[in-house]
Amino acid sequence: xxxxxxxxxxxxxxxxxxxxxxxxxxxxxxxxxxxxxxxxxxxxxxxxxxxxxxxxxxxxxxxxxxxxxxxxxxxxxxxxxxxxxxxxxxxxxxxxxxxxxxxxxxxxxxxxxxxxxxxxxxxxxxxxxxxxxxxxxxxxxxxxxxxxxxxxxxxxxxxxxxxxxxxxxxxxxxxxxxxxxxxxxxxxxxxxxxxxxxxxxxxxxxxxxxxxxxxxxxxxxxxxxxxxxxxxxxxxxxxxxxxxxxxxxxxxxxxxxxxxxxxxxxxxxxxxxxxxxxxxxxxxxxxxxxxxx
Numbered sequence: 001x002x003x004x005x006x007x008x009x010x011x012x013x014x015x016x017x018x019x020x021x022x023x024x025x026x027x028x029x030x031x032x033x034x035x036x037x038x039x040x041x042x043x044x045x046x047x048x049x050x051x052x053x054x055x056x057x058x059x060x061x062x063x064x065x066x067x068x069x070x071x072x073x074x075x076x077x078x079x080x081x082x083x084x085x086x087x088x089x090x091x092x093x094x095x096x097x098x099x100x101x102x103x104x105x106x107x108x109x110x111x112x113x114x115x116x117x118x119x120x121x122x123x124x125x126x127x128x129x130x131x132x133x134x135x136x137x138x139x140x141x142x143x144x145x146x147x148x149x150x151x152x153x154x155x156x157x158x159x160x161x162x163x164x165x166x167x168x169x170x171x172x173x174x175x176x177x178x179x180x181x182x183x184x185x186x187x188x189x190x191x192x193x194x195x196x197x198x199x200x201x202x203x204x205x206x207x208x209x210x211x212x213x214x215x216x217x218x219x220x221x222x223x224x225x226x227x228x229x230x231x232x233x234x235x236x237x238x239x240x241x242x243x244x245x246x247x248x249x250x251x252x253x254x255x256x257x258x259x260x261x262x263x264x265x266x267x268x269x270x271x272x273x274x275x276x277x278x279x280x281x282x283x284x285x286x287x288x289x290x291x292x293x
Contacts (some may be wrong), residue, residue: 001065001066002065002092003091004062004066004067004090005063005088005089005091006062006071006074006088007059007060007086008061008074008078008084008086009084010084011058012057014084015058016261016284016286018058018078019060019143021077022077023259025077026190026191027062027074028170028194029062029063029170029194030061030062031060031062032059032143033060033061066090071088074086074088075088104116105119106121109150111126111128112130112150112154113127113129115130115131115132116132116133117131117133117204130175130176132170132172132201144286145258145259146232147283148258148281148288149173150172151281152256153176153177154176154180157181157182159180159181159182159183160182161181161183161226161228162182162183162184162228163185163230164186164224164226164228164229165177165185165187165230166229166233166241167190167217168187168188168194168195169232170197170198171187171197171199171201171207172201173232174187174198174210175201175205177230179207182209184210185211186210186211186222186224187211188213188214188215188217188220189213189214190216195214218240218244221248222248225249226250228253228254228255229248230256231255231256231257231259233258233259234259234260234261235267236264238257238259238260239268239271242257242268242271242272242275246293250293252293253292254278254291255289255291255292255293256290256291257288257291258286258289260288261286262282262286265280265287268289275291275292275293276291276293277289
């Protein structure tokens with residue numbers, strides 16, 4: 001099988017912007033590599049002056065089954081950024097597997113341990129182990145939105161809770177919620193490949209108290225009534241969901257949202273008219289909100 005490998009190179013201060021653009025393309029599975037070596041780009045300004053942009057080197061690698069349309073969408077997204085470089089090439093499945101696996105290692109978030117499926121990890125007392133075989137946490141750490149969501153799920157999910165995970169991605173939050181005692185979880189994902197990844201990871205962790213829903217949540221919604229809704233996506237989708245999601249949350253229940261860029265927080269909060277904001281969590285340039293109905 002042939003895979004595409006897309007490498008995006010720039011300076012580390014561009015990381016949040018690049019990741020935000022990838023989220024807009026519904027690309028959530030990538031490896032972010034920050035290196036100490038200096039990376040310099042030269043950019044012509046509108047005044048025809050040459051500027052140097054210098055910073056620590058950033059590389060973001062994306063692997064996926066051969067899909068030329070997806071490659072072109074990534075290239076087009078960054079075409080007008082003169083200090084962001086995109087390289088795309090085809091690799092064999094062996095090269096993909098080797099390049100993919102070497103980027104991941106066991107990561108700890110307090111007593112929550114996330115480990116690649118192929119690594120042996122001896123669980124210590126009171127630790128919660130999550131094994132993943134796709135969408136894993138890279139060696140240089142989780143994205144800020146994932147880190148905050150892990151912390152919030154641990155803090156707010158209670159034994160017996162019914163949960164909806166919108167934009168579940170690789171299933172990490174669903175798995176954690178289940179291991180914390182959630183009774184039933186509706187797992188929703190608009191990307192068919194990501195839903196398959198989530199399904200595989202759920203099986204790997206022996207999670208059975210779930211219902212998988214493929215498609216756009218806003219067009220389905222359904223008659224579910226749960227204690228907690230999780231949505232680690234992007235600001236615009238959080239706003240759209242907030243207009244209707246109260247109908248799926250029990251009185252006193254929670255809407256935990258993330259993927260909210262710092263500069264879009266006020267816009268998101270203004271859409272939360274039906275909710276009482278319980279907590280706003282900050283990490284880097286990203287925000288997460290816990291709101292009660």
